Amino acid sequence: MYATHALRVADGQGVFAHLIRHSGDSAGKIAAALAVDEDTLERLLLVLSSFGVLDADGDRYALAAGVRPYVDREDPRYLMGFVDHLISDTSEQFGRLSGYLRAGKAESDRDTPAPFEALYRDDESVGRFLNAMWGLSHHVSHELVALAGLSDARRLIDVGGASGPFSVAALHACPQLRATVFDLPQVRPHLAARAAEHKLGDRLDFAAGDFFRDPLPAGDCLAFGYILSDWDDETCATLLRKAYEACLPGGRVLVMERLFDEDRGGPLATSVMNLSMHVETRGRHRTATEYLGLLRRAGFVDGTVRRSGGDKHLIIGRRAESGSGR
Numbered sequence: 001m002y003a004t005h006a007l008r009v010a011d012g013q014g015v016f017a018h019l020i021r022h023s024g025d026s027a028g029k030i031a032a033a034l035a036v037d038e039d040t041l042e043r044l045l046l047v048l049s050s051f052g053v054l055d056a057d058g059d060r061y062a063l064a065a066g067v068r069p070y071v072d073r074e075d076p077r078y079l080m081g082f083v084d085h086l087i088s089d090t091s092e093q094f095g096r097l098s099g100y101l102r103a104g105k106a107e108s109d110r111d112t113p114a115p116f117e118a119l120y121r122d123d124e125s126v127g128r129f130l131n132a133m134w135g136l137s138h139h140v141s142h143e144l145v146a147l148a149g150l151s152d153a154r155r156l157i158d159v160g161g162a163s164g165p166f167s168v169a170a171l172h173a174c175p176q177l178r179a180t181v182f183d184l185p186q187v188r189p190h191l192a193a194r195a196a197e198h199k200l201g202d203r204l205d206f207a208a209g210d211f212f213r214d215p216l217p218a219g220d221c222l223a224f225g226y227i228l229s230d231w232d233d234e235t236c237a238t239l240l241r242k243a244y245e246a247c248l249p250g251g252r253v254l255v256m257e258r259l260f261d262e263d264r265g266g267p268l269a270t271s272v273m274n275l276s277m278h279v280e281t282r283g284r285h286r287t288a289t290e291y292l293g294l295l296r297r298a299g300f301v302d303g304t305v306r307r308s309g310g311d312k313h314l315i316i317g318r319r320a321e322s323g324s325g326r
């Protein structure tokens with residue numbers, strides 16, 4: 001609670017932006033420059049120093065080594081959007097866990113809106129969520145694109161592709177590729193803004209739809225980034241079967257997810273987000289073996305796992321050139 005709130009307040013009040021430009025300033029100088037209360041600021045700086053986010057040298061503060069990318073709004077690894085989402089959208093939901101323990105999630109959630117109705121309750125919430133996803137997904141996508149080996153792919157369908165963290169990275173790396181983000185209609189302006197920002201012209205387009213009601217657009221590469229972890233196994237099987245139908249023979253599906261170790265003893269970030277998935281969505285995190293099983297069940301062959309250096313990894317399945325594959 002303390003670390004997350006301190007990060008969010010410091011980010012929101014421009015403390016990190018100030019320290020990027022004026023490393024080594026004192027609390028007094030920072031407070032004067034930002035026109036904020038010095039006593040409150042100093043308490044924040046002391047907490048952030050104790051957590052290792054800042055280095056303190058007497059009364060002089062600087063970002064600790066390695067921290068800058070995650071607090072710099074200009075850096076693709078900026079993570080404070082995710083911190084904002086945790087406080088604004090996730091933390092209140094944790095109170096629901098007691099009810100889940102007593103009555104189970106299905107019973108407790110009987111009268112609550114579906115996950116994305118709650119997360120997308122107004123324009124501000126949509127923007128906050130999509131910023132958080134961009135921060136979590138865009139940087140690692142450069143590595144995931146390379147691991148996917150997309151040099152022969154022509155049409156990427158990014159299912160639930162949000163504002164395009166994966167598609168944008170794929171289009172930058174693969175000049176022959178075109179991409180369609182298939183997502184809920186509220187996402188359209190956010191994708192259009194990223195497409196314009198990255199000068200992708202008509203190589204990146206948007207198809208509004210609901211993956212439970214509509215068929216998926218056809219392509220030779222269907223991507224599911226942090227989608228299957230939002231849903232239970234039966235729903236994942238339905239979505240992957242739709243992907244199989246939409247996938248051209250010889251094409252592939254890319255599942256990009258956090259992975260539990262096979263004994264589910266870690267990693268810590270996956271166990272933590274597995275609890276988060278329980279209160280925010282209807283999903284969970286899985287082991288690589290579980291994802292390979294889901295791919296096989298949908299008809300995909302040659303399942304392979306490729307690990308990135310980050311938290312998001314890749315599981316690839318292929319649709320055979322001929323035959324139903326089932």
Ligand SMILES: C[S@@+](CC[C@H](N)C(=O)[O-])C[C@H]1O[C@@H](n2cnc3c(N)ncnc32)[C@H](O)[C@@H]1O
Binds near residue numbers: 136137161162166
């Ligand atoms: C956890 S985000 C993942 C975003 C992105 N793929 C990534 O890897 O960061 C889930 C995405 O699924 C989309 N989504 C949720 N329900 C959907 C539905 N019924 N039809 C289409 N997209 C949906 C959301 O709008 C959101 O963009």
